[in-house]
Amino acid sequence: MSATEFKDGLIKEIPNLRAFAASLSGSMQLADDLVQDTLLKAWGNSEKFEPGTSLRAWLFTILRNTYYSLYRKRGREVQDSEGTYAERMATHGNQESHLDLADFRKALAKLPEEQREVLIMVGATGLSYEETAEICGVAIGTIKSRVNRARTKLAELLSIGSLDDLGPDRKSAAAMQRVGSEIVGL
Protein backbone atom coordinates (compact mmCIF):
# COMPACT_ATOMS: atom_id res chain seq x y z
CA MET A 1 0.00 0.00 0.00
CA SER A 2 1.46 3.34 -1.01
CA ALA A 3 1.73 6.25 1.40
CA THR A 4 -0.96 8.07 -0.56
CA GLU A 5 -3.37 5.14 -0.42
CA PHE A 6 -2.77 4.80 3.29
CA LYS A 7 -3.29 8.52 3.78
CA ASP A 8 -6.55 8.43 1.81
CA GLY A 9 -7.71 5.51 3.96
CA LEU A 10 -6.98 7.49 7.11
CA ILE A 11 -8.81 10.54 5.80
CA LYS A 12 -11.92 8.46 5.15
CA GLU A 13 -11.90 7.18 8.73
CA ILE A 14 -11.47 10.56 10.45
CA PRO A 15 -15.21 11.21 10.94
CA ASN A 16 -15.66 7.79 12.54
CA LEU A 17 -12.59 8.24 14.70
CA ARG A 18 -13.93 11.57 15.95
CA ALA A 19 -17.34 10.11 16.75
CA PHE A 20 -15.81 7.15 18.59
CA ALA A 21 -13.32 9.36 20.44
CA ALA A 22 -16.08 11.76 21.51
CA SER A 23 -18.19 8.84 22.71
CA LEU A 24 -15.28 7.54 24.78
CA SER A 25 -13.96 10.80 26.23
CA GLY A 26 -17.18 12.80 26.49
CA SER A 27 -15.43 15.86 25.10
CA MET A 28 -15.09 17.04 21.50
CA GLN A 29 -11.85 18.82 22.28
CA LEU A 30 -10.28 15.73 23.84
CA ALA A 31 -11.69 13.70 20.97
CA ASP A 32 -9.79 15.78 18.44
CA ASP A 33 -6.54 15.50 20.42
CA LEU A 34 -7.12 11.77 20.60
CA VAL A 35 -7.75 11.55 16.85
CA GLN A 36 -4.57 13.49 16.15
CA ASP A 37 -2.52 11.11 18.34
CA THR A 38 -4.18 8.15 16.65
CA LEU A 39 -3.34 9.42 13.16
CA LEU A 40 0.29 10.02 14.15
CA LYS A 41 0.62 6.55 15.65
CA ALA A 42 -1.11 4.95 12.68
CA TRP A 43 1.21 6.73 10.28
CA GLY A 44 4.28 5.69 12.27
CA ASN A 45 3.13 2.07 12.35
CA SER A 46 1.62 1.81 8.90
CA GLU A 47 3.76 -1.24 8.07
CA LYS A 48 1.90 -3.12 10.79
CA PHE A 49 -1.45 -2.67 9.08
CA GLU A 50 -2.39 -5.70 7.02
CA PRO A 51 -4.02 -4.62 3.75
CA GLY A 52 -7.34 -6.37 3.25
CA THR A 53 -8.23 -6.22 6.96
CA SER A 54 -10.47 -3.53 8.42
CA LEU A 55 -8.64 -0.22 8.68
CA ARG A 56 -11.41 1.05 10.92
CA ALA A 57 -10.94 -1.80 13.41
CA TRP A 58 -7.17 -1.27 13.37
CA LEU A 59 -7.51 2.47 13.98
CA PHE A 60 -10.13 1.98 16.70
CA THR A 61 -7.71 -0.34 18.48
CA ILE A 62 -5.01 2.34 18.43
CA LEU A 63 -7.44 5.05 19.49
CA ARG A 64 -8.86 2.98 22.32
CA ASN A 65 -5.42 2.01 23.66
CA THR A 66 -4.33 5.64 23.51
CA TYR A 67 -7.45 6.70 25.35
CA TYR A 68 -7.02 4.20 28.17
CA SER A 69 -3.31 4.85 28.59
CA LEU A 70 -3.24 8.64 28.29
CA TYR A 71 -6.64 10.30 28.16
CA ARG A 72 -8.99 8.65 30.56
CA LYS A 73 -7.96 10.76 33.53
CA ARG A 74 -7.98 13.98 31.52
CA GLY A 75 -11.45 13.10 30.28
CA ARG A 76 -12.79 12.93 33.79
CA GLU A 77 -11.14 16.21 34.70
CA VAL A 78 -12.56 17.98 31.68
CA GLN A 79 -16.02 16.60 32.40
CA ASP A 80 -15.81 17.69 36.01
CA SER A 81 -14.81 21.23 35.12
CA GLU A 82 -16.80 21.86 31.95
CA GLY A 83 -19.51 19.25 31.90
CA THR A 84 -19.71 16.72 29.11
CA TYR A 85 -19.92 17.71 25.47
CA ALA A 86 -23.49 16.52 25.68
CA GLU A 87 -24.34 19.61 27.65
CA ARG A 88 -22.58 22.00 25.30
CA MET A 89 -22.63 20.66 21.81
CA ALA A 90 -25.08 22.19 19.43
CA THR A 91 -27.05 19.56 17.63
CA HIS A 92 -28.64 19.73 14.26
CA GLY A 93 -31.05 17.61 12.33
CA ASN A 94 -34.57 16.61 12.99
CA GLN A 95 -34.86 14.92 16.33
CA GLU A 96 -38.61 14.79 16.40
CA SER A 97 -38.95 11.09 15.95
CA HIS A 98 -36.51 9.92 18.59
CA LEU A 99 -35.32 10.70 22.03
CA ASP A 100 -33.86 14.13 22.51
CA LEU A 101 -30.21 13.88 21.48
CA ALA A 102 -28.82 15.96 24.34
CA ASP A 103 -30.66 13.86 26.92
CA PHE A 104 -29.48 10.72 25.23
CA ARG A 105 -25.86 11.90 25.32
CA LYS A 106 -26.06 12.72 29.00
CA ALA A 107 -27.32 9.23 29.70
CA LEU A 108 -24.67 7.68 27.44
CA ALA A 109 -21.95 9.55 29.34
CA LYS A 110 -23.18 7.99 32.58
CA LEU A 111 -22.61 4.44 31.39
CA PRO A 112 -19.49 2.65 32.61
CA GLU A 113 -16.79 3.02 29.95
CA GLU A 114 -16.62 -0.67 29.13
CA GLN A 115 -20.34 -0.71 28.39
CA ARG A 116 -20.38 2.58 26.51
CA GLU A 117 -17.55 1.67 24.16
CA VAL A 118 -19.08 -1.64 23.10
CA LEU A 119 -22.54 -0.17 22.70
CA ILE A 120 -21.10 2.45 20.35
CA MET A 121 -18.96 -0.01 18.41
CA VAL A 122 -21.73 -2.56 17.94
CA GLY A 123 -24.65 -0.16 17.67
CA ALA A 124 -23.30 2.71 15.60
CA THR A 125 -19.96 2.14 13.90
CA GLY A 126 -20.75 -0.82 11.70
CA LEU A 127 -18.13 -3.00 13.44
CA SER A 128 -19.14 -6.62 14.02
CA TYR A 129 -19.31 -8.33 17.42
CA GLU A 130 -16.19 -10.26 16.37
CA GLU A 131 -14.26 -7.10 15.51
CA THR A 132 -15.44 -5.41 18.69
CA ALA A 133 -14.33 -8.41 20.75
CA GLU A 134 -10.93 -8.30 19.10
CA ILE A 135 -10.53 -4.56 19.64
CA CYS A 136 -11.42 -4.90 23.33
CA GLY A 137 -9.43 -8.10 23.80
CA VAL A 138 -12.35 -10.02 25.32
CA ALA A 139 -14.66 -12.87 24.27
CA ILE A 140 -17.69 -12.27 22.06
CA GLY A 141 -19.96 -13.43 24.89
CA THR A 142 -18.55 -10.68 27.07
CA ILE A 143 -19.32 -8.11 24.38
CA LYS A 144 -22.91 -9.37 24.09
CA SER A 145 -23.44 -9.20 27.81
CA ARG A 146 -21.96 -5.69 28.02
CA VAL A 147 -24.22 -4.53 25.19
CA ASN A 148 -27.26 -5.93 27.00
CA ARG A 149 -26.29 -4.29 30.26
CA ALA A 150 -25.61 -1.02 28.48
CA ARG A 151 -29.04 -1.02 26.84
CA THR A 152 -30.79 -1.89 30.07
CA LYS A 153 -28.89 0.81 31.94
CA LEU A 154 -29.67 3.39 29.25
CA ALA A 155 -33.35 2.52 29.31
CA GLU A 156 -33.26 2.97 33.07
CA LEU A 157 -31.42 6.31 32.88
CA LEU A 158 -33.78 7.60 30.23
CA SER A 159 -36.80 6.16 32.03
CA ILE A 160 -38.08 4.69 28.85
CA GLY A 161 -40.52 1.95 29.17
CA SER A 162 -42.98 4.46 30.56
CA LEU A 163 -45.56 5.27 27.90
CA ASP A 164 -45.06 9.02 27.72
CA ASP A 165 -41.39 8.84 26.84
CA LEU A 166 -41.74 7.27 23.46
CA GLY A 167 -43.75 10.13 21.99
CA PRO A 168 -47.45 10.40 21.25
CA ASP A 169 -47.37 8.47 17.97
CA ARG A 170 -45.83 5.50 19.68
CA LYS A 171 -48.01 5.44 22.76
CA SER A 172 -50.57 3.12 21.36
CA ALA A 173 -47.98 0.65 20.12
CA ALA A 174 -46.30 0.66 23.50
CA ALA A 175 -49.63 0.27 25.23
CA MET A 176 -50.43 -2.71 23.05
CA GLN A 177 -47.11 -4.21 23.94
CA ARG A 178 -47.75 -3.65 27.61
CA VAL A 179 -51.21 -5.13 27.48
CA GLY A 180 -49.75 -8.01 25.53
CA SER A 181 -47.14 -8.75 28.14
CA GLU A 182 -49.69 -8.48 30.94
CA ILE A 183 -51.81 -11.06 29.23
CA VAL A 184 -48.80 -13.29 28.86
CA GLY A 185 -48.11 -12.64 32.55
CA LEU A 186 -51.56 -13.99 33.46
Added chain:
Amino acid sequence: MSDAGTAMDDAEGGGAHDNELMLDPKVQESIGRSLKAHYDDIVNSPVPDKFLVLLAQLEATEHRAVGASSDERN
Protein backbone atom coordinates in the same frame (compact mmCIF):
# COMPACT_ATOMS: atom_id res chain seq x y z
CA MET B 1 -18.65 11.35 45.51
CA SER B 2 -16.06 12.41 43.00
CA ASP B 3 -15.53 9.19 41.11
CA ALA B 4 -18.90 8.19 39.73
CA GLY B 5 -17.37 5.98 37.06
CA THR B 6 -15.83 3.64 39.60
CA ALA B 7 -18.98 3.52 41.64
CA MET B 8 -20.90 2.45 38.57
CA ASP B 9 -18.34 -0.16 37.63
CA ASP B 10 -18.85 -1.63 41.07
CA ALA B 11 -22.62 -1.45 40.87
CA GLU B 12 -22.48 -3.20 37.53
CA GLY B 13 -21.02 -6.31 39.12
CA GLY B 14 -24.22 -6.95 41.07
CA GLY B 15 -27.66 -7.40 39.58
CA ALA B 16 -26.35 -9.45 36.65
CA HIS B 17 -29.60 -11.34 36.69
CA ASP B 18 -31.69 -8.20 36.20
CA ASN B 19 -29.40 -7.09 33.40
CA GLU B 20 -30.09 -10.21 31.45
CA LEU B 21 -33.77 -9.37 31.12
CA MET B 22 -34.66 -8.68 27.54
CA LEU B 23 -35.77 -5.15 26.87
CA ASP B 24 -38.97 -4.39 25.10
CA PRO B 25 -38.12 -4.43 21.35
CA LYS B 26 -39.61 -0.92 21.04
CA VAL B 27 -37.22 0.35 23.68
CA GLN B 28 -34.28 -1.40 22.04
CA GLU B 29 -35.22 0.10 18.72
CA SER B 30 -35.51 3.55 20.25
CA ILE B 31 -32.08 3.25 21.87
CA GLY B 32 -30.63 1.98 18.60
CA ARG B 33 -31.94 4.99 16.71
CA SER B 34 -30.68 7.43 19.32
CA LEU B 35 -27.28 5.76 19.26
CA LYS B 36 -27.07 6.22 15.51
CA ALA B 37 -28.33 9.79 15.77
CA HIS B 38 -25.64 10.63 18.34
CA TYR B 39 -22.86 8.99 16.34
CA ASP B 40 -23.90 10.17 12.89
CA ASP B 41 -24.30 13.72 14.15
CA ILE B 42 -20.55 13.77 14.83
CA VAL B 43 -19.65 11.74 11.74
CA ASN B 44 -21.51 14.26 9.59
CA SER B 45 -20.02 17.34 11.22
CA PRO B 46 -17.19 19.07 9.34
CA VAL B 47 -13.69 17.60 9.82
CA PRO B 48 -11.24 20.21 11.15
CA ASP B 49 -8.65 21.18 8.53
CA LYS B 50 -5.80 20.47 10.92
CA PHE B 51 -6.16 16.73 10.32
CA LEU B 52 -5.83 17.07 6.56
CA VAL B 53 -2.90 19.44 7.02
CA LEU B 54 -1.22 16.98 9.38
CA LEU B 55 -1.61 14.05 6.99
CA ALA B 56 -0.41 16.12 4.04
CA GLN B 57 2.70 17.06 6.05
CA LEU B 58 3.34 13.45 7.00
CA GLU B 59 3.00 12.38 3.41
CA ALA B 60 5.30 15.16 2.19
CA THR B 61 7.92 14.20 4.80
CA GLU B 62 7.74 10.61 3.63
CA HIS B 63 8.15 11.62 -0.01
CA ARG B 64 11.16 13.73 0.88
CA ALA B 65 12.65 10.82 2.84
CA VAL B 66 12.10 8.46 -0.08
CA GLY B 67 13.62 11.04 -2.45
CA ALA B 68 16.61 11.54 -0.16
CA SER B 69 17.35 7.83 0.14
CA SER B 70 17.18 7.32 -3.63
CA ASP B 71 19.53 10.32 -4.03
CA GLU B 72 21.97 8.56 -1.73
CA ARG B 73 21.86 5.47 -3.84
CA ASN B 74 22.58 7.42 -7.02
